[in-house]
Amino acid sequence: xxxxxxxxxxxxxxxxxxxxxxxxxxxxxxxxxxxxxxxxxxxxxxxxxxxxxxxxxxxxxxxxxxxxxxxxxxxxxxxxxxxxxxxxxxxxxxxxxxxxxxxxxxxxxxxxxxxxxxxxxxxxxxxxxxxxxxxxxxxxxxxxxxxxxxxxxxxxxxxxxxxxxxxxxxxxxxxxxxxxxxxxxxxxxxxxxxxxxxxxxxxxxxxxxxxxxxxxxxxxxxxxxxxxxxxxxxxxxxxxxxxxxxxxxxxxxxxxxxxxxxxxxxxxxxxxxxxxxxxxxxxxxxxxxxxxxxxxxxxxxxxxxxxxxxxxxxxxxxxxxxxxxxxxxxxxxxxxxxxxxxxxxxxxxxxxxxxxxxxxxxxxxxxxxxxxxxxxxxxxxxxxxxxxxxxxxxxxxxxxxxxxxxxxxxxxxxxxxxxxxxxxxxxxxxxxxxxxxxxxxxxxxxxxxxxxxxxxxxxxxxxxxxxxxxxxxxxxxxxxxxxxxxxxxxxxxxxxxxxxxxxx
Amino acid sequence: xxxxxxxxxxxxxxxxxxxxxxxxxxxxxxxxxxxxxxxxxxxxxxxxxxxxxxxxxxxxxxxxxxxxxxxxxxxxxxxxxxxxxxxxxxxxxxxxxxxxxxxxxxxxxxxxxxxxxxxxxxxxxxxxxxxxxxxxxxxxxxxxxxxxxxxxxxxxxxxxxxxxxxxxxxxxxxxxxxxxxxxxxxxxxxxxxxxxxxxxxxxxxxxxxxxxxxxxxxxxxx
Numbered sequence: 179x180x181x182x183x184x185x186x187x188x189x190x191x192x193x194x195x196x197x198x199x200x201x202x203x204x205x206x207x208x209x210x211x212x213x214x215x216x217x218x219x220x221x222x223x224x225x226x227x228x229x230x231x232x233x234x235x236x237x238x239x240x241x242x243x244x245x246x247x248x249x250x251x252x253x254x255x256x257x258x259x260x261x262x263x264x265x266x267x268x269x270x271x272x273x274x275x276x277x278x279x280x281x282x283x284x285x286x287x288x289x290x291x292x293x294x295x296x297x298x299x300x301x302x303x304x305x306x307x308x309x310x311x312x313x314x315x316x317x318x319x320x321x322x323x324x325x326x327x328x329x330x331x332x333x334x335x336x337x338x339x340x341x342x343x344x345x346x347x348x349x350x351x352x353x354x355x356x357x358x359x360x361x362x363x364x365x366x367x368x369x370x371x372x373x374x375x376x377x378x379x380x381x382x383x384x385x386x387x388x389x390x391x392x393x394x395x396x397x398x399x400x401x402x403x404x405x406x407x408x409x410x411x412x413x414x415x416x417x418x419x420x421x422x423x424x425x426x427x428x429x430x431x432x433x434x435x436x437x438x439x440x441x442x443x444x445x446x447x448x449x450x451x452x453x454x455x456x457x458x459x460x461x462x463x464x465x466x467x468x469x470x471x472x473x474x475x476x477x478x479x480x481x482x483x484x485x486x487x488x489x490x491x492x493x494x495x496x497x498x499x500x501x502x503x504x505x506x507x508x509x510x511x512x513x514x515x516x517x518x519x520x521x522x523x524x525x526x527x528x529x530x531x532x533x534x535x536x537x538x539x540x541x542x543x544x545x546x547x548x549x550x551x552x553x554x555x556x557x558x559x560x561x562x563x564x565x566x567x568x569x570x571x572x573x574x575x576x577x578x579x580x581x582x583x584x585x586x587x588x589x590x591x592x593x594x595x596x597x598x599x600x601x602x603x604x605x606x607x608x609x610x611x612x613x614x615x616x617x618x619x620x621x622x623x624x625x626x627x628x629x630x631x632x633x634x635x636x637x638x639x640x641x642x643x644x645x646x647x648x649x650x651x652x653x654x655x656x657x658x659x660x661x662x663x664x665x666x667x668x669x670x671x672x673x674x675x676x677x678x679x680x681x682x
Numbered sequence: 683x684x685x686x687x688x689x690x691x692x693x694x695x696x697x698x699x700x701x702x703x704x705x706x707x708x709x710x711x712x713x714x715x716x717x718x719x720x721x722x723x724x725x726x727x728x729x730x731x732x733x734x735x736x737x738x739x740x741x742x743x744x745x746x747x748x749x750x751x752x753x754x755x756x757x758x759x760x761x762x763x764x765x766x767x768x769x770x771x772x773x774x775x776x777x778x779x780x781x782x783x784x785x786x787x788x789x790x791x792x793x794x795x796x797x798x799x800x801x802x803x804x805x806x807x808x809x810x811x812x813x814x815x816x817x818x819x820x821x822x823x824x825x826x827x828x829x830x831x832x833x834x835x836x837x838x839x840x841x842x843x844x845x846x847x848x849x850x851x852x853x854x855x856x857x858x859x860x861x862x863x864x865x866x867x868x869x870x871x872x873x874x875x876x877x878x879x880x881x882x883x884x885x886x887x888x889x890x891x892x893x894x895x896x897x898x899x900x901x902x903x904x
Contacts, residue, residue, distance in 0.1 A: 312865030319872045323879055330883075335890055339899040342883055346839055349876055350830060353846045356869070357823060357853060361804075364816075364857040368807060374862040393804045 187228035188241045188248070191256075191303055194221040199296030202289055208278060211292050212271050218296065219267045222303070223260040229253065230671070240309065240380065247309035247380055250674035251450075254517055255306045255443045257671065258524045262435040263299055265649035266428045269532050270295075272646030273428055276539065282332070291331065298324040298432065302440050310377045314444055315352070315359050318408065321437060322348040329425040329433075340417075340424035347417040348407055355404020355444075361397035362451070365389045379447060386454035394455040401448045402464055408441035410495050411502065412472040422491035423544065427535025430487065431528035434494045439520050442498065446505060446679060458508060463595035466506025470594075470606060472499030477613035480620040485544045486537070489624055490530050493570050496617050497523040497578075503610070504585035505679070507592055513676035515584030521668070522569070522578045522660065529653040530566035532646070533559050537628070541637065546624050551633030556641045560629050562650045567625035569657050571618045577660035586610060691739045692811050695856075698732030699815040702852060703794070706825045706845060710786050713775045715837050719764045722841050726756035729848050732815075733855045739811055745860045751870050752851070760844065760877045767881045768837060771888055773895075781832040789832075790825045797821035815856030822849030834896050836887055840880045847873050 198218030202211055230253045232239050238249040248256070278285050301324055305317035322345065330341030359377070366376045369385045376382075382389075407414040422430045449461045476496035483489040497519065504516030536559040541549050552560035569576040590607045633639070705725035712718050730752040737745035768774065781789065797820040805813055826846030830839050851869075854861050861869075891899070 310862065310865060312861055313868060316865065316868030316872055319876075323872065323875050326879060326883075330886075333886070333890075338883070338886055338890055342836070342887065342896070342899060345876075345880060345883065346830070346843070349843055350827065350846065353823070353826075353843070353850060356850050357820070359865075360850065360854045360857055360861070363854075363861060364804075364807075367858050374864075377862060377865065390804070390807060393807065396800070396804060 183228060184232045184239055185241055187225040187232075188239070188246055188307070190221050191225040191229065191307065192300070194218045194225070195296045195300035195303060199293050199300060202292035202296060206289070208275055208285065208288055211288055212267075215267050215270070215292055215295070219260075219264050219299075222299070223264055226253075226256045226260045230257065230667075234670070234674075244309055244375065244378060244380060245313070246307045247378070248307050249678060250671060251443065251446065251678050252306050254521070254671055254675045255439055256303070257668075258439050258521060259299070259302055259306065259436050262432065262524050262528050265528055265532075265653055266432050268649040269431070269535070269646045270428045272644040273426070273535055273539075277426075287331075291328070294324050294328050295429075295432075298328065302436060305440050306443060309379050311359050311362060311379065311382070311448070312377045314447070315356055318355075318405070318441065318444060319349070319352050321440070322352065322408075325425075325429070325433065325437070328429045329421045331426055331429070332424070334424075336420075337424040340420035344417045344421045347414070351407025351414055352404050354407075355401050358397045358400030358402075358404060358448070361393055361400065362448070365393035365397065365455075379451070382451045383454075386451045389451075389455040391456050394452050395460065398448060398452040398456065398461055399464070402445060402461075402468075405441045405444045405448075406468060409438050409445070409498050409502075410472075411468045411499065412475050412495065415472070415476075415495050418495060419488045419491040422494070422531075423485060423487040427531050427538070430490075430534075431531035434490070434531060435524035435528040438494065438498055439524055442501065442505075442520065449505075450679060459595040462506045462508050464506070465502050466589075466594050466606075469499040469502025469504075469506055470609065472496070473503065474499075474609060474613045477617040477620070480617050483620075483624070484546055486546050486549065486624070486628065487531075487534050487544050489546070489621070490527065490534060490570075493530075493617070493621060494523075494527060496613075497527075497570070500582060500585055500610075503589060504581075506595065507585070507588045508595075508680060509588055509592055510676055510680055511584050511591075512588030513679045514672050515581045515588060517672045517675055518664075519578065519581035519585065521672075522576075522581055522657075525653050525657055525660075526566045526569040526576075526578060529562055529650065529657065530570060532650050532653070533563040533566060536641075536646075537563070541634075546628060548634065549628045550631035552629045555633045555637055555639050558641050558643075558647055558650060562654055563625060564629055565654045565657055567621060571621040571625075572614065573618070573622075575661040576657065577664070582614065688811065691735075692813070695732060695735055695739070695812055696814050698728060698735055699812075699818040699852060699856070701728045702732065702848065703818050703821060706822050707787060707790060709841065709845065710790055710825065710829055711783050713783075715768050715771070715774050715835065716765065718838060718841050719761050719768065722764075722844060723757050723761040725845065725848055726752055729852060730757065732852065733860075736812060736855050736859060740859055742859050744863045744866075745855060747863065748851075748855075748860055748866050748870075751867075755870055755874050756844070756848070759874065763877060763881045764837060764840070767884050770885060771837070772892070773835070779833065786828075786832055789828060793824040793828060794818075794821040797824055812856035812859075816853055819849045819853030819856055822846070822852065825849075836880070836884045836896055839896065840877065840884070843880075844873070844877065 301320035308314045326345040330337045370376045410418040476492045479492040501516045501519045504512045572578040709721045730749045733749040798817045801817040826842045829842035
């Protein structure tokens with residue numbers, strides 16, 4: 179493959195959402211908006227495939243005078259952005275049109291929705307491919323700004339509240355990450371001299387071992403807290419359930435499936451540098467500890483939820499915590515499990531939010547107790563909810579069980595990093611197993627309650643096939659397919675990415 | 683300029699940073715919203731001056747650009763937007779505070795000490811000129827963080843956020859003589875958009891809740 183093709187792919191990757199965003203403001207009529215959207219996301223996916231091949235062949239791709247850097251780690255994240263983005267775009271087609279038809283929003287506001295949606299996509303792609311830690315920060319803050327109006331899109335009291343909370347908490351969190359970036363620059367300048375490339379990941383990785391451990395330690399703590407807020411790790415998670423509940427279903431799917439993953443990516447990137455300067459024990463311990471806390475608390479929060487969207491939100495916190503444990507413990511198995519978990523979670527959670535969107539449109543309520551008898555009311559959605567729910571509860575043979583098992587294996591074989599616990603402590607493993615059972619029971623209990631039973635009176639029965647069902651069927655079959663086998667290219671991608679992280 | 687020894691230059695930059703810190707305390711002590719905005723504009727002016735001084739002493743061109751942008755964005759545009767927002771509000775003062783003013787000031791004093799304590803091990807590595815500014819920058823960030831928690835009006839929270847951003851900018855100037863230009867431009871863009879968005883939000887909150895008191899935002903309970 180020639181360098182030019184790759185360059186073209188990289189520029190298309192960044193241009194597609196940007197151009198589509200601007201076009202969305204210009205064209206009128208929902209049909210053209212959807213066409214623009216689908217073309218843009220299709221281009222994005224195509225470009226990703228070309229880049230992924232190049233990454234396989236060369237190990238990494240740099241472009242535009244080192245402004246763009248893509249390796250296996252970023253390819254995994256790009257893969258998630260592309261697939262979940264495509265599924266969301268298809269789902270938006272029927273979801274948004276119905277909202278317009280019912281008069282919930284004016285047709286004009288659809289333009290704004292697509293503009294923000296594309297800016298959101300663009301910011302996430304930029305955060306994933308940026309070589310400079312500074313540009314990465316700018317892009318992640320831009321995701322906050324683009325999504326805050328998407329969360330408050332219905333303009334109800336509750337959605338304004340959720341949007342404000344999200345804007346303030348995430349902006350503050352991410353300001354702390356900027357301080358971390360400044361400190362990282364501070365340490366790298368002393369090694370690299372005053373060059374504009376001193377924040378570049380490619381440069382930092384080369385000189386990481388010479389960076390001053392005190393400064394990098396402090397920088398990593400700030401970066402971790404900042405980006406951890408976006409991931410929704412536990413002390414900084416309070417915006418997350420509100421935002422997921424109030425956001426339109428496709429947006430919630432993007433937030434849960436993709437944005438969290440991008441934030442995890444930012445943390446992993448910084449970790450790759452901090453590992454060599456400080457010690458993998460320190461950074462990994464921080465990740466694993468916060469992951470464990472998130473997992474534990476979210477598991478118990480799942481038990482007390484009465485609102486199905488909040489239920490999924492807390493399940494997001496739980497799964498992100500678990501993936502963090504995987505990355506924190508590290509090693510080949512831990513990292514592989516972490517990546518596999520991220521991908522599985524992205525698919526299952528977006529499917530869950532699509533189902534939630536359908537249920538909400540029919541039942542007009544988010545209370546779990548008022549939703550009964552989905553099998554008769556919305557058979558396709560019931561199927562989707564069941565598949566995603568069982569997958570999220572990590573019921574074998576679903577792949578989330580596999581990835582959980584991998585993370586658990588990694589944890590029990592090497593334990594939490596030394597710096598944080600006494601060697602040979604079995605407590606984290608027991609805690610993980612216990613909370614896994616709690617979350618499993620909680621999720622299963624709530625979801626089976628919604629799926630079976632007799633439907634409340636006055637609810638229209640039957641489900642009409644629409645474009646929005648395509649992504650549901652696709653994601654559902656992918657999740658079921660993962661039970662049987664993991665495609666080779668994905669396994670290789672995960673292995674390459676874990677090898678990058680495990681490199682000392 | 684023979685009188686301009688490195689020692690005096692350090693003193694001047696330290697003085698500028700100290701003025702930034704001082705305005706932080708003034709904002710914490712101020713109840714009137716419009717005065718808070720004025721103080722924020724003043725703080726940004728001090729920031730631009732400090733950055734320009736650093737640029738002058740170190741002969742780093744691109745910090746001048748950042749300083750000029752600070753004047754345009756944080757001294758002129760954002761305060762104007764905020765003033766416009768405040769005019770539409772029915773409340774112009776912080777009436778109820780979670781932490782009263784004297785206690786807030788004491789806490790902020792403690793935060794300054796904390797900032798010096800945290801940065802102590804890494805300060806000796808810095809440039810001579812701006813050594814102490816890094817600690818002051820962290821202090822401003824922490825005070826902004828605290829103000830955000832302790833105040834309830836959406837506007838005050840926004841000012842606190844911008845204050846944090848000022849602290850970060852001072853940190854970047856102090857620790858590293860500015861970030862790469864592309865990053866700095868991006869940060870300015872983000873801050874500007876964040877302020878505009880928060881301004882629009884404040885208006886909507888006013889329209890919907892008839893108040894910008896964020897304690898009224900309590901309909902979403904677990």
